[in-house]
Amino acid sequence: MKLKTCEYCGTEYNSELRTCPLCGKTSAPPQADMPEPPVRRSKSGARVAPKQSHRSAPPPDQDKIPRWMWALICMILGLAVVIGAGYFVYVMGFFSPAEPADSDTVIQGSDTLPEDDTTGQTDSDSEDTPDDSDETVTTGVPCTSLTLSMDSLTLDSAGAHVFLTAVSRPADCTDEIVFSSSDESVVSINENGQVTAVGPGSADIIVTCGSITERCAVTCDFEVQEPEDTDTDTDTDTDTDTDTDTQPDVAPSDGSGASLSSTDFTLFSPGEKTTLTVKNAPAGAAISYVSSNANVVTVTNTGEVTAVGSGTATITVTVNSTKLTCIARCNLGDSAETGSGGTTTDDGTTYALSHVDATLFSSGESFQITVSPTPGSVSWSTSNSAVCTVDSGGTVTAVGSGTANVTATINGKTYTCIVRCNF
Incomplete structure (x- = not known):
């Protein structure tokens, strides 16, 4: 079988076929099959060369890219453009929340207010400040009562000190307890409640918690020693040194x-x-x-x-x-300590005292014991009136140091509260 080569794609195929089986184009017939041009002669009998045709052979068709391939290329390029644009938008943060921008704007605006509106700015700031404090107060609990461990005290020497304890209520009170002295030359107090005598005289220790203020009267009953006495004591021999070492201060x-x-x-x-x-x-x-x-x-x-x-x-x-x-x-929450008979009375009601153990820190300090539910009648008594007293309404008042039992009697049943007076 005789083969010929496609002049378009270079594929060899059977010469008897007119078209290339690969590209489908028709190849020119072999030169051998084409008739030879006639021989031209001149009048004198001389042989004349055939005229050259000025028409050039048509160029072979160039390879063309299929349309489906162009469509695929365009789709890929378009998808790449969309992805790149989305990534650029994400990096630049065009979709970030607007709230931070608003807060920044407010801050910048407050920093660049005109000087002419200073008064207005101060008023607005002062109005805003209570709003902030109101928000803080709503989350806290103000002080409703303040109890001191002592209402009065006496210090007998310079440098002598005692501690003053303050208890604020309610228990979850968020106000801070602040100590101060009405006369620092007589008595001083630190943040821990340590009261120290400075000089002879009288002054008040002022204790503040929120809007509640209590006072403790302090008397410094001593005389300031003269420097000469100090020198004499210093010059004294061993006996004076021993006395100095044993001073209570x-x-x-x-x-x-x-x-x-x-x-x-x-x-x-x-x-x-x-x-x-x-x-x-x-x-x-x-x-x-x-x-x-x-x-x-x-x-x-x-x-x-x-x-x-x-x-x-x-x-x-x-x-x-x-x-x-x-x-x-x-003693958290209502509870009862019972004597004989248990907690339930003859009428089937169970009672409880608001306090079953209490501590008082100064003479005259008082608190009230209540009964829940409220009974028709209740009688109160104390085991030691030299320690504390109790009235018909359940109010207990400290009298002297010690421990006593305050008893409530309801329908023949007893309920007891231990009262400790430490002062």
Whole structure:
């Protein structure tokens, strides 16, 4: 079989075929099959070369890309453009929330207010400030009552000090307790409630919690020693030195002379706070506080005690090498301690006292015990009127140091509250 080569695609195929089986184009017939041009001669008989045709052979068709391939290329390019545009928009952050922009605008606007509107700006700022404080107040609880451990006290020497404890209510009160002195030349007080005698005279310790203010009258009853007396004491021999070493104003370095502001107290609601402080601690003493049961009360390293759950815990305070203890009682919620007969009376009603254990810190301090539900009649009595008294309305008043039981009798059944007077 004789083969010929396609002059368009270069494929060899049977010469008897007129079209290329691959590209489908017709190849020119072989030169051998084409007739030879006639021989032209001149009149003289000379042979003349055939005329060259000026018409050139048509160029072969160039390879063309199929239309479906063009369509595919266009689709790919279009998809690439869309993806690139989307990524650019995402990177530039055109879809970020508008709120930050608004807040920035407000801040810039407040910084660039005209100077002529200073008064208006101040008024608007002052109006905005209460709004912010109102928002804060709505999340907090203001102080409704403030109780001091002492209403009055007397200090008999310069430098003598005691601790004044303040208890704010309600238990979840968010107002801060602030101490101050009406006359710093007579008496001073620090943020922990330590009252220190400065000079002879009288002054008030002012305790503020929110809008509530209480006062403790302080009398410094001593005379300022003359410098000559001090020199004489200094020049005295061993006896004078011994007397100086045994003065009560000098606290032992081991903390053995220290004491607590309270050795027994009661908290009545979750979150209620009180501050336990150390009296007569040596200068620079290392003081630490530890609660025996964090499920009942917690205590910070500054002595702030917080009620957590019902029960009794012991707070241990270490002053250098000396350990001091205080009993913390938490009576959270209404409950009753019963005597004979149980909690249910003959009429089938179960009663409960609002307090079953209370601690008072100063003579004359009082609180009221209520009965729930309110009975038709109730009689009150105290086991020791030298410690506390109780009236017909259940108001208990501290009289002297000690512990007593206040009893409510309802239809022959008794309900008891322990009252501890620590002062």
